[in-house]
Amino acid sequence: MLREAFVVAAKDLRIEARSHVGRTQVVPFALVVVVLFGLALDPDRGLLTRAAPGLLWVTVLLTALLATQRSLALESADRAVDQLRVSGIDPAAVFLGKAAALSVQLLVVVTALAVGVVVLYGAVLASPLLLIASALVATAGLALAGTLYGAVAAGLRVRETLVPLLVLPVVAPVLLGATRAWEAGVGLAVSDGWPWLRLLVAFMVVFAAAGVMAFGPLLEDA
Amino acid sequence: MLNAVGVLGLGGLVGTVALGLGTTPPDQVQGELVRMIYIHPPLAWTAYLAFAVTGLFSALYLWKRQPRSDQIAASSAEVGVVLCTLTLVTGSLWGRPTWGVWWTWDARLTTTALLLALFAGYLALRRVVVDPVARAKRSAVLALVAVADIPLVHFSVKLWRTLHQQPTLLRPDPQIAGIQAWTLLLGFASLTLLYVWLTGRRARLEALVHLDESRALELAVASR
16 A cells, blocks of 8 residues: 555656646745745844744645645546546555655745745744654645545535635644744744644644545545 | 424523523622523533534444435534534623633634634535535545544644633532522523424424435436
8 A cells, every 4th residue: 555655646746846836836935925924024033033933834834725736636637536546546545645745745845934934034943853853744744634625625616715714724733733843943932842743743643544544435426 | 302302492591591690699700790601601512512413423424324314414513503603702702801802812712713613614515515425425524524633623722722711510529509500500401402403403404405306306307
């Protein structure tokens, strides 16, 4: 199953790499949002620096919605999903593969944004290990939730508006957990960041399990 | 049978209002404001109950694939969204004079608000999927994921902050007694009965719609 998941992930990433949409649109979009936050909040550095982790993860959430829509569009265009369905690949592997590809893209976005908040907001990446670990787990959680909800809304005309409504309340724990972990990671919070990492791991596990179980029935009539 | 539940529920609600506004004494600390306790916690309890029932029947649907389970899950979610909205409204009205704010980022408040958003999404999804089988399947998955998400939401916000008062009734040494406790219990009982009644009526309506849809299909096939 893992090998199949890897094949699906590689397929999605290859399409993304060749379409250049991620590099030329999604990442620039995320950076534009970071600049806009700088305009909206007083460019007084104190405020921006303190808000940096929250702003970064809100931006990741918004970008994740775009990336999720992209990942879904790959399958709905030309009914590619039908080939995926008759290919004999385990639906759970399709789910994990698509989520993994999405997760890799989100990690690229997080990396770009981290550079953005360091340069523009003056944030200091104090404990890299915590930052990297929480970014890995949080993006995985976002990608899993996005992929699962994408399948729930697959093939609907109103998908573009429905997916954000469904996904955003669900990923609230990721926003909270990743922001608190990053606040500790950039040395803003006195509290420990590691309990938040446990929460992010729990979220990731719950959504991985839910997706593995539910993707089969959902794919039947995607 | 169902209508008897409704009559009992409505009667109980009238009794709760009469006892809550008239017979029961004001509180030492909160004064007259304490009367909100006869309506706000029962509303919150029925809202949570409604979503739990939706989760339960969604799981049942995915297991047995009976349209009846889906109809009950959907009806319960609709009633739950109304009750959850009322919970937030009454809580806000109560919070303003006692805490001094309409809203605060407390664990229970935030969880309840997100719960409402999750099930509003559930109802939105139900509206846009036309095929009954696909709708039942997708919304069942959605409801189960929402139910699985609640503990994560609650735990995360709790780790973040908490201000809401702790349970008054359900604890080894209840902080409420006499006529006040009985009025509160009556409130819980009547709102639960009202919930059962409303959900039952709604599920019956949903079953009729389902029947109508399948009849219409038969007629359309026969007329060709």
